Amino acid sequence: MESTGGARRRPTIVDVAAAAGVSRGTVSRVLNGGHWVSPEAAAAVERAIKETGFQANQYARSLVTGRANSVAFLLTEPQHLLFEDPNFSILLRGAAQALAAKGMPLLLMVAGTRDEQQQVLRYVGAGHVDGVLLISTHAGNPVVDALVAQRVPTIACGVPLGHEGAVGYVAADDLGGGRLMTRHLRERGRRTIAMITGPLDTPGGRMRLDGYRAELGDDFDETLVENGDYTRESGVAAMRALLERRPDLDAVFVGSDLMAVGAMQALREAGRSVPDDVAVGGFDDSGLAETLDPPLTTMRQPFARISQEMVRLLLEVVDGETPAAITLPTSLVVRSST
Structure with a gap:
């Protein structure tokens, strides 16, 4: 069995002090903010830290600063x-x-x-x-x-x-984004626009619905709204429910791109083409949207x-x-x- 005695030990504050030609107390003060240390001594300590490869013990530092630094x-x-x-x-x-x-x-x-x-x-x-x-x-x-x-x-x-x-x-401006997507679908000539929302106890679920509702005004119809939970499976279930209840819909605004994947799956299963029969808009643009077939129109969050x-x-x-x-x-x- 080979000895490990030749392994290099981790440098300590003592090594840094020796390399910098200062006391251990001076090194400690530099590590904890540099108070009461001359610029020359601080520069010497910083050089010694780089030369020795010293890394401060974060736990020990946290005892001084009261911070976890994470x-x-x-x-x-x-x-x-x-x-x-x-x-x-x-x-x-x-x-x-x-x-x-x-x-x-x-x-x-x-x-x-x-x-x-x-x-x-x-x-x-x-x-x-x-x-x-x-x-x-x-x-x-x-x-x-x-x-x-x-x-x-x-x-x-x-x-x-x-x-x-x-x-x-x-x-992100969920309300404004909801309005803009709904307006875009109307400008595409769609008249029976459904929505699949996110959970209504989340800000995105609630405010994107508010934007959709505000943009439609008097044309808002509760029978065109179905709730999801931001998962693909909920998009499938919500789209199926909407098609059964309102087969005349010609567009759907989906509250997330992942739910839109499920919605488009349900539309294919029902023999509806996108966008010819039903236009689909999402929300997020996380990278998933452009990989879909067809690529998904969506609201981009920064x-x-x-x-x-x-x-x-x-x-x-x-x-x-x-x-x-x-x-x-x-x-x-x-x-x-x-």
């Missing part, structure tokens, strides 16, 4: 949706990139069940993260109530229904900007600033499905 990406949905709904992975990647630029790791947490919610809340409440990026909130969700009660810095993706005054957020702004606002709240709210515009992307 952020949670908290998805309050069942685990399988993290992989099935492309929106979540896009937001996760964007948040991770924004935090990496600041030298902070992102912890992925899923709280779709009661047990998961309790585990996450214990972990977050113990101070293991500095704040939470809250993804896919539902009205009445106990996780949001607990985060507010524990005063955990939190920024939501979408309007946190019921907590608008306590929790900051970054949202996911990269949403992630960046969520990180920026959260770090401001961590630093003690008042939670802010931002609503970003959506844009219509016209493809062959309409």
Whole structure:
């Protein structure tokens, strides 16, 4: 058996001090903000850190600063949706990139069940993260109530229904996007326009429906509305129900691209062509839309900007600033499905 005694040991603060020609106390002060350290000594310590390959013990630093120097990406949905709904992975990647630029790791947490919610809340409440990026909130969700009660810095993706005054957020303009898609379908000459909504306890489900309703005005008809839950399967079921109830429909606005995949499947099964018989519009433009046959007309959410702004606002709240709210515009992307 070969000896491992020749393995290189990890450099310590003592090695950095020796390389820089300063005391261990000076190195410690540089690592914790550089207070009471001359520019010359600070520069020497920074050079020594690079030369030795030293990495600060984050746990030890957190004891001094009172910060965990990490952020949670908290998805309050069942685990399988993290992989099935492309929106979540896009937001996760964007948040991770924004935090990496600041030298902070992102912890992925899923709280779709009661047990998961309790585990996450214990972990977050113990101070293991500095704040939470809250993804896919539902009205009445106990996780949001607990985060507010524990005063955990939190920024939501979408309007946190019921907590608008306590929790900051970054949202796409769901209402305006709903109006614009409905207007586009009318401008295409469609007269019997149905809608498949997302869950009505979510901001997207509620506000996209509000936009559809507002654009139709007196022409709004409840028999042309069916609810889904943002999954492909719910899009299939909702489209089948609409076709049975209103076979005269000639367009459908679907509240997410993933549900639109299911809706288009149901239309094919019923012998309806898209867009000749029924025009289909979605919402998200996560990358899935352009791969469909025909490619899907949809409302584009600025996911990269949403992630960046969520990180920026959260770090401001961590630093003690008042939670802010931002609503970003959506844009219509016209493809062959309409």
